[in-house]
Amino acid sequence: MDFINILSKVSRGSVQEKLQWVFGLYDLNGDGLITKTEMVDVVSSIYEMLGRATRPLVNDTSAKEHVEKIFHVSS
Numbered sequence: 052m053d054f055i056n057i058l059s060k061v062s063r064g065s066v067q068e069k070l071q072w073v074f075g076l077y078d079l080n081g082d083g084l085i086t087k088t089e090m091v092d093v094v095s096s097i098y099e100m101l102g103r104a105t106r107p108l109v110n111d112t113s114a115k116e117h118v119e120k121i122f123h124v125s126s
Contacts, residue, residue: 090118 060068075081079089095114098105 087118087122090121091115094118 057072060072064072074085077085077090077093079092091114094117098109098114101109
């Protein structure tokens with residue numbers, strides 16, 4: 052039931068609800084902040100789930116490089 056509620060919120064929720072869900076996904080320790088370490092952990096997990104289906108192909112440093120770009124743009 053929780054999974055269905057999450058899917059509903061992500062697909063039909065307001066922009067605010069979607070942002071809250073995404074923020075909660077990345078804020079692993081629930082402290083209200085998203086650190087580089089938390090983001091690398093989530094992005095690495097996503098890359099692992101995608102496996103070889105990603106284009107361009109990802110390697111061991113891809114997640115960290117991606118997060119560094121995000122933090123650089125946002126600062």
